[in-house]
Amino acid sequence: MMLIEETAPAAEALPVAALREHLRLGSGFQIAEDSAETAALTGYLRAAIATIEARTGKVLLTRRFRMQLDDWRDRLGQPLPLAPVISVQGISIEDGAGTVTEMAPESWRLLPDSQRPMILPTGVILPHVPRRGSVTATFTAGFGADWAAVPADLAQAVLMLAARYYEDRSFEGSKGAMPFGVSALIERWRQVRTLAGRGSREMR
Template sequence: MMLIEETAPAAGALPVALLREHLQLGSGFQIGEDSAETMALSGFLRAAIAAIEARTGKVLLTRRFRMQLDDWRDRLGQTLPLAPVQVVNDIRIDDGRGTVTTLSPEGWRLLPDGQRPMLLPTGIILPHVPRRGMVTITFTAGFGESWDQVPADLAQAVLMLAARYYEDRSLEGSRSAMPFGVSALIERWRQVRTLAGRGNREAR
């Protein structure tokens, strides 16, 4: 499986002001609101968001992803690796010889789920993928486009982790360990993830 992030959170959606306030109240830092500092804080927030999304499989701010598979994991239903999925934009099958077919939305449906959203066929099974072919699924996932739509515990975990990155920015390897408070906040969102990898190909 290959998962590609096609869009990134808008700079205006990042809680830079909240992080600045968090640092001032928690550590006594007086942070100037200049463009260089804002860019640095945005970088720490993006790093914290990425770390928490990697641990939980949850997308905090809405964006579009492209997943490429060499075959369905299960033709009765394909699990998507991230949640919550808002919409499946399109599905395309490349036969490996230059022909790409866009599947009709009438042939599949999204089964929303907070942990394991699935792509299900409206018929019996999902369409055949040729042996040397590939299926590409483009979907949009995330809790929302603005920070106030992110669940409170995940939002707080991001601020805490970004603050830790800021405070430890001069230390080597400071981003390798997840602080206990952050781990506690995200624990209920974690799951044993079913990877959307190669399925059992039929003999063809």
């Protein structure tokens, strides 16, 4: 499977001010508000968000993704690798020879489950994908467009992890470790994800 993020969270949606305040409360020192420091905090937040999303399969800030599969995992219903999914913009099948056919919107529907959203056929099964072909789905996922929409425990986990990245910025060795407090906050959101279909491709 290939999963491509087509859009990124806007910089103004990131909780830079909240992170600056979190760092001040934790250290007792005022964090500078110059452009260089703001850019650094933004980078740590993006890294923390990416890590939390990878651990949970939940998209914190709304954006668009494109998923490509060699085949459906199950023609009775295809799980999507991320949640919550807001909408599916389109699904197409490529026959392996360059011909792309868009699936009619009335031939499928989105099951917007909070843990395991799925694309379901409106008929009996999803259409056949040729052996050398592929299926591509474009969808939008996320809790919301601004930080206020992110669940409180996930939002706090991001701030704690971003603060750890900031504090350990001169020591790269600790960045692979997940702090216990962060792990505890995200535990209820974690799930075992079943993603791809025939001949699963590397996730990107």
